[in-house]
Amino acid sequence: MINGKRRVAVNTIMILIGISFLFPLYWMLNISFKTKSEVYNNPFGLPEQWVFNNYGDALEKFNFPRYLSNSVIYSVGTIILTVFFGSMLAYCFSRMDWKHKNLALSYISMGLIIPSQVVVIPLLIMTRDLGLKGTHMGLILPYSAFALSSCVLMLYAFFRSLPRELEEAACIDGCNIYQTYFRIIMPVIKPAIATQCVLIFMNTYNEFFLAFILGAEDKIRPLTVGLLNFFVSIGVSHWGQIGAAMIITSLPTILVYIIGNEQIENALTAGAILK
């Protein structure tokens, strides 16, 4: 179909484009080993003089452990709440008989078209009034609420593809609905749950806007916002330290990405298949 010469050309172009997506990694590593002045004289070539103290200096001013643990708390908290409650609602939609089921289904779908940014002002007031300001819950609850819609809809589609024989067997064995759900159904939907976990993790871990506004206090700041604050505090004068801080910040994500590449890919495309 494609002749030899054209194939070589196409392959070369695609390799170059593919490599260009790796540029952020190269650039961060590169400047993190440069002295303050070399970044200006030789910003994109390999370091002429390798320095390693940028990492130590950055870690002194950049409270990485705190921001990382905040980010992890937000992500894990959101995953637990959303997946636990969301899967129950999705199951309830797909199996149980109740009157206003379709109405409730459209109701929860509304979350797909309301951007979370829109309600940031009332959310700020609410978290203040509920005493959640300055706590992790002040972000986990809105994150979970906004993650619910797509989680419920995707799991709902998944449940509908499961045969009812599963429950029939359980039913004959005399299981009640809770035992049926947690002992029989939960193990079966593990792959779909894993996909949801990855998806919610990626969205929450990199969320910026709500974190920027609702998580403004330093003790509850996640990495995304904490890193920006670090940039602002040292100014754009010391790119070596900026690079080091960026590498440290990205390491967890890159590790997760390398280990769970396949899983991430499946998760990211799950939505597209669902349509």
Next chain:
Amino acid sequence: MLANKVIQMNKLFGNKLAIFIFSFPALFLFTVFVIYPIFPEVLISFQKNDGFRNMGYVGLKNYIDVLNDKTFWRANLNTFTIVFLSTFVALPISLIFALVMDRLSEPMRRFFKGTSVLPAVLSVTVIAQMWIAIYEPMWGLLNSILRALRLDSLAVAWLSDSRTVVPAIAAAFLWQYLGLNALLFYTGIKAIPKTYYEAALIDGAGFIKSSIKITIPLLQDVTKYLLVLSILGCMAQFAHVRIMTAGGPGDISRTVIYHLYYRAFSASDFGQGCAIAILFVIECLVLTFLINRFVAREKIEF
């Protein structure tokens, strides 16, 4: 026995208490943090409110002030510029990547799939900061390349020039999700049964012809999904603007959400902030409605 089974199943799935226990927590959480906030939002949009107190109802004044504010319209122009560039430049590029990906050999495809998602996985803060360095006027990558090509006249201060700042931010933002969108398109291509291509192959259609005649029309469900996703994502753009220019120079590169943030939190005018939010929600709903009305109205079944 069969009747007995049906009764038992009905008992299992018709249990009112169980329905309540399964559905209530999620519906409650959703209602409190997604739906309910819209009510105070509408209310505050009619108030003079500094974020701590309601200083009286002012009718439509906030809306009139917002609509008379040139910055609001500038912010809308910027936001829709990003939406436009995403729809007519970035998404088509992703689609081309996906079409080519489909024709690559397996190891090449694995490599491309692996690298292309990386920018989307990295934090926005990192990516935006990298683009600051690329656009830096004196030693930035872009201007270094332009000078090396003897195109010095094109080497401007990208992020402080009012003509280039919005496209520059849009390029950084859209580049980050180029590979991810390509991967999503590719998933759609993979789902098309190969028999459709065999017919085209017999007709002697090449890559371009079979893409235009077969693949792209059959992809319309995925296209629609990505269109909604990317348009809503562009509408809500805030992070890249905040990190790269903070809305500057002056207020030139603000997006609608940045303007909302600025009015509410920097100018302490929650009333106007909420009015902007309401107008913004209406814009999003209209856009979503238009896409659903005019793009891919019939679902494709293979």
